[in-house]
Amino acid sequence: xxxxxxxxxxxxxxxxxxxxxxxxxxxxxxxxxxxxxxxxxxxxxxxxxxxxxxxxxxxxxxxxxxxxxxxxxxxxxxxxxxxxxxxxxxxxxxxxxxxxxxxxxxxxxxxxxxxxxxxxxxxxxxxxxxxxxxxxxxxxxxxxxxxxxxxxxxxxxxxxxxxxxxxxxxxxxxxxxxxxxxxxxxxxxxxxxxxxxxxxxxxxxxxxxxxxxxxxxxxxxxxxxxxxxxxxxxxxxxxxxxxxxxxxxxxx
Amino acid sequence: xxxxxxxxxxxxxxxxxxxxxxxxxxxxxxxxxxxxxxxxxxxxxxxxxxxxxxxxxxxxxxxxxxxxxxxxxxxxxxxxxxxxxxxxxxxxxxxxxxxxxxxxxxxxxxxxxxxxxxxxxxxxxxxxxxxxxxxxxxxxxxxxxxxxxxxxxxxxxxxxxxxxxxxxxxxxxxxxxxxxxxxxxxxxxxxxxxxxxxxxxxxxxxxxxxxxxxxxxxxxxxxxxxxxxxxxxxxxxxxxxxxxxxxxxxxxxxxxxxxxxxxx
Numbered sequence: 067x068x069x070x071x072x073x074x075x076x077x078x079x080x081x082x083x084x085x086x087x088x089x090x091x092x093x094x095x096x097x098x099x100x101x102x103x104x105x106x107x108x109x110x111x112x113x114x115x116x117x118x119x120x121x122x123x124x125x126x127x128x129x130x131x132x133x134x135x136x137x138x139x140x141x142x143x144x145x146x147x148x149x150x151x152x153x154x155x156x157x158x159x160x161x162x163x164x165x166x167x168x169x170x171x172x173x174x175x176x177x178x179x180x181x182x183x184x185x186x187x188x189x190x191x192x193x194x195x196x197x198x199x200x201x202x203x204x205x206x207x208x209x210x211x212x213x214x215x216x217x218x219x220x221x222x223x224x225x226x227x228x229x230x231x232x233x234x235x236x237x238x239x240x241x242x243x244x245x246x247x248x249x250x251x252x253x254x255x256x257x258x259x260x261x262x263x264x265x266x267x268x269x270x271x272x273x274x275x276x277x278x279x280x281x282x283x284x285x286x287x288x289x290x291x292x293x294x295x296x297x298x299x300x301x302x303x304x305x306x307x308x309x310x311x312x313x314x315x316x317x318x
Numbered sequence: 319x320x321x322x323x324x325x326x327x328x329x330x331x332x333x334x335x336x337x338x339x340x341x342x343x344x345x346x347x348x349x350x351x352x353x354x355x356x357x358x359x360x361x362x363x364x365x366x367x368x369x370x371x372x373x374x375x376x377x378x379x380x381x382x383x384x385x386x387x388x389x390x391x392x393x394x395x396x397x398x399x400x401x402x403x404x405x406x407x408x409x410x411x412x413x414x415x416x417x418x419x420x421x422x423x424x425x426x427x428x429x430x431x432x433x434x435x436x437x438x439x440x441x442x443x444x445x446x447x448x449x450x451x452x453x454x455x456x457x458x459x460x461x462x463x464x465x466x467x468x469x470x471x472x473x474x475x476x477x478x479x480x481x482x483x484x485x486x487x488x489x490x491x492x493x494x495x496x497x498x499x500x501x502x503x504x505x506x507x508x509x510x511x512x513x514x515x516x517x518x519x520x521x522x523x524x525x526x527x528x529x530x531x532x533x534x535x536x537x538x539x540x541x542x543x544x545x546x547x548x549x550x551x552x553x554x555x556x557x558x559x560x561x562x563x564x565x566x567x568x569x570x571x572x573x574x575x576x577x578x579x580x581x582x
Contacts, residue, residue, distance in 0.1 A: 067321040067332065087321045087334040092354040093346040094434065094576045095514050095537060096339055098366050098399035117368040157369045158394035160401075167398065168337075259319065259336045289396045316337050317399050317436075317573075 082253035082271040086170045090314050100156070100292070100313040104140040107132050108154060121196050121295075122152035128303055141307045146180055148300030149202040154308065155195045159289030163212075163282065166261040167316045172253035172271070174309035175294055179246040180302025183221050187244070187296050187306065189252050190215025191313075192230075195293035204299065209233060212287045214268050214280075216252045218244040220299040227254075227270040229282040236280035241272045249309060258284065343537040345516035349432045353578050363422070363555070363577040367402040370394060371416065383458055384414035390567050401573050406559040408442060408567035411464045413560040415450075416572070417457040421552035425476075425545065428524040429580045434516030434534070435557060436573035441509040442566025445484055449560070449570070451515045452477015453553040462560040472496045474550045476531050478515045480507065482562030490517075490533040492545040499543040505535050512573060521547065 068084045070076060076084070090097035102108070102117065107130065109115035111122055120142075128143030144152035161169060169191075177187040186200050192213035201208055204220045207228065214229040226238040244250075253271035269279040292311060296304040320335035324347075331347040333339060339347065353360035363379075365371065370392070371380040382404075390405030406414040423431060433453070441447045448462050454475035463470050466482040473493050480488045489502040507513060516534035532542040555577055559570050 067323060085319070087319055087332070087337050089321060089332040089334055089339070090337060092351065093339065093344055094364065094366070094574045095344050095346065095436070096334075096337055098574065099364075100366065100368055100400070158400065159396040160368055160394075160399060162398050164398070289398070315398060318338075 080274045082172050082274050097314050097316050103310045104138040119155045119157050123150035139309050143305045144296040146298050146303035151297040153295035156292040162289040163287050165263040169256040169315045171313045173311045174251045176249045176307040178305045180304050184299045184301045185304035188217040189294040191290040193288035193290050195291040200297040213290045229268045229280045231283045239278045241277045345434050345534040348518050360578050360580050366400040366574045368400040381419050385412040405569045410563045415558035417556040418554045421554050424552040425550050427526040431519040431579040433577040435575045436514045438512040438571040440569040442568045443564040446482045446562030446564045447568040448482045449480050450558040454556050455551040455553045457554040492531050492543045494546045
């Protein structure tokens with residue numbers, strides 16, 4: 067059972083959250099809820115505060131700040147030297163994908179290229195969230211991590227999605243094209259509804275529309291953090307604007 | 319996933335066939351859905367402990383009152399759902415309290431309250447920890463009396479407690495100043511195992527003279543206690559721990575705290 071408003075939406079199958087049980091949103095004994103609408107700045111690299119850490123190379127000229135915009139939006143810059151990077155990461159490894167414990171994660175993010183088609187961007191969940199989560203020189207997500215993420219690379223407009231268990235990644239799913247500076251809702255439904263599951267079915271959603279799902283083997287997975295980040299190709303400073311992050315996981 | 323609507327105590331609630339909760343197994347089935355969503359109806363305090371809630375110097379929504387000298391390091395745990403570990407000094411009668419920074423709740427006729435905290439007590443030595451989980455207007459040292467004395471003798475509040483004896487001694491108490499209604503030995507705890515400690519403090523009419531306080535552990539209702547409303551002061555939410563006489567450091571694992579109270 068889910069709800070839609072005739073005037074305000076969402077339309078049928080146009081919201082990722084239509085797949086999440088209503089009770090998981092309000093009953094804390096059923097599920098945990100991480101939700102940030104970015105009304106305040108989520109700390110700094112030097113002084114982490116609230117629910118986040120910032121891992122980045124120094125010397126970005128842009129000023130990280132909450133924008134004068136509807137709904138709470140935070141803009142974060144990455145320095146413009148080649149392979150300099152910046153990541154906003156939840157401060158603890160608070161999610162682990164275990165049989166029977168589904169996860170819903172959605173982040174509304176605009177990736178802003180410093181110059182046309184120049185940036186590398188990533189958003190998702192990983193146990194290796196930190197420096198070089200995006201490999202240098204347009205290398206995409208690192209080769210060894212547990213989790214799932216969206217990314218796009220310098221010189222390439224395609225959005226991609228993959229799952230990863232240690233060194234084994236699924237074949238990337240193409241999820242449309244990236245447009246610089248345009249907000250996009252990146253959602254992942256990690257579906258595992260039985261304690262006997264050996265894989266979770268991970269369905270990527272872009273703006274509420276599902277793309278091809280990828281399986282993720284559950285055995286051996288580590289706890290994960292939320293991560294969003296950018297890496298420069300050396301031509302200009304990249305940045306990302308985060309509107310919200312919401313993550314729900316079944317608790318028991 | 320198959321979510322359906324049900325009626326419970328004339329309250330529309332929801333259950334999912336896959337994820338639960340099953341009928342009668344969640345405190346929150348007694349709380350109106352609109353109270354979770356509509357701030358003009360109710361206030362909602364909810365912390366899932368995604369990050370450290372501060373230190374002995376107040377930070378954010380929580381303050382910590384404790385004895386100095388503990389050796390354990392308070393820290394976020396790499397666990398599902400956001401879990402924070404808070405240590406208590408290991409000398410007999412040393413204590414630590416995590417308390418909301420303000421007295422933001424008062425039991426008044428017509429203003430029901432629901433609270434639930436998911437907590438595990440990690441005993442440094444078998445059967446020795448004393449704890450308190452609930453509301454009190456005495457959010458400072460010695461909410462738990464020394465020498466396994468249980469909750470102090472004079473306070474306004476409602477909560478769960480355990481004394482530093484057997485693990486079967488988890489009790490529930492309501493208190494209006496010096497008058498308590500106490501049940502001992504209602505539940506058993508296992509060291510390091512999470513349990514959900516909840517209470518529905520029911521007062522639905524402005525002419526009520528008492529509120530009916532029903533304890534819930536893991537979503538199952540226990541024996542209700544009345545509390546006389548007259549004279550009650552504002553309360554904080556407090557989770558506290560006091561070391562017993564075997565001198566080992568105990569700790570709390572806190573997963574979440576949620577408190578809903580009718581606003582108007």
